[in-house]
Amino acid sequence: LVCRFMTEEIKKQGGNPERESLQIIKTKDGNLYYEDEKKNFFRMYLYITDCKAFDLVEKPEHFYESAYAFGHFQKLLSDFPAEKLHETIPHFHDSPQRFQHFLKAVEEDKFDRKKDCEEEIQFFLSHEKDLSYALALLKKGELPLRVSHNDTKLNNVLFDANTEKALCIIDLDTVMPGLSIFDFGDAIRFGANTGAEDEEDLSKISLSLPLFSLYTKGFLEACEGSLWEKEILSLPEGAKIMTLECGMRFLTDYLQGDSYFHVKRPGHNLDRARTQIALVKDMEKKWTAMKEEVQKYLP
Structure with missing residues (x-):
């Protein structure tokens, strides 16, 4: 549904949907995916030539282009009835429910780890x-x-190999009903952090205001007035909530014995939780600047 809708919108704008959106190739039976005898699922897309992707922000321009691509994604789908979509991962960004899971993990303390993270637990309790x-x-x-x-x-953005302009959004398996501020916020959490997600030296963790400003600019320029005023004003909250939620999930997993996120060392999930906490704390210090930045784009 989403791919078809985007294709039609791109055509209306005079674009090239075969390069600007994923095109599903149906099976010989006309299905959108193939399931083998072992219950493995396969899907095929039309190959997009002359493109590349980046794992990390190598140039500020890449972050801007990524923002523009996801803002354009919002614009293209602004008239799509989101309630028609299947919730691929139920309650994925249901932060209050995640908070209840966190409380349960704290209460049960099955692996006797609560004593190692009392300060971190109190941080999330104070941000309910x-x-x-x-x-x-x-x-x-x-x-x-x-x-x-x-x-x-x-x-999850393909870039034109020659111009390094954002070309196409990929990995659509998690597309579902949600909030624009969460898409914006998770990108900030990942891309505007000056340190790695599992950095042990918390002095390296901060919110880059220049990158926050750049992403805000790209995202809102591409949205072209399709967002509500309250959405624009709530973009900083989106960044804070996504960072809080992610950090709380890391800490929950640590308390539950590292059963969900893959870990490479003892205390890995606790380190991850601490980086997210440090990032939230820096956001709170820079809150006025973040709010002022998004207010520039009010109609």
Whole structure:
């Protein structure tokens, strides 16, 4: 549904859908995917030539282009009825529910790790209200339900190999109903952090305001007025919520014995949680600047 809708919108704008959106190749039976006898699933797309992807932000321009691509994604799908989409991962960004899972992990303390992270636990307990902010606004009708990508990392954008301009959004398996501020926020969490996600030296962790400004510019320029004013004003909250949620998930997994996220060393998930906490703390220090930046783009 999404691919077909995007294709038609791109055609209306005079674009090239075979390069600017994923084109599914149907099976000989007319299905959108193939399932083998071992219950493995396969899907085929039309190959997009002369393109490349980046795992990390090598140039600020790449981050801007990524922002523009995901903003354009929002613009293209702004008239699509998001409620028609299947929720691929139920409650994926249901932060209040994630908070309840966190509380349960703290209470059970099955691996006797609570004593190692009391400060981190208290941090998330003190931010319960922040975690409920966005879904409360959605429930009140102050934020609209949108088609959201839910994995807005840099490497989910294909770039033209010659011009290095953003070309196409990929990895659409997590596309489902959601909030635009969450797509924006997760990109900031990943791309505007000055350190690695599992950095042990927390002095290296901060929010890059120049990168935040650059991403905001690209995202909102491409949205072209399709977002509500409340969405624009809530973009910083999106970044904060996504960082809080991710950090809380890391800490929950640490308390539950590292059963979900792959770890490479003892305490790996605790280190990850601490980087997200450090990033939230720096966002809070820079909150006024973040809010002022998005206000520049109000109609």
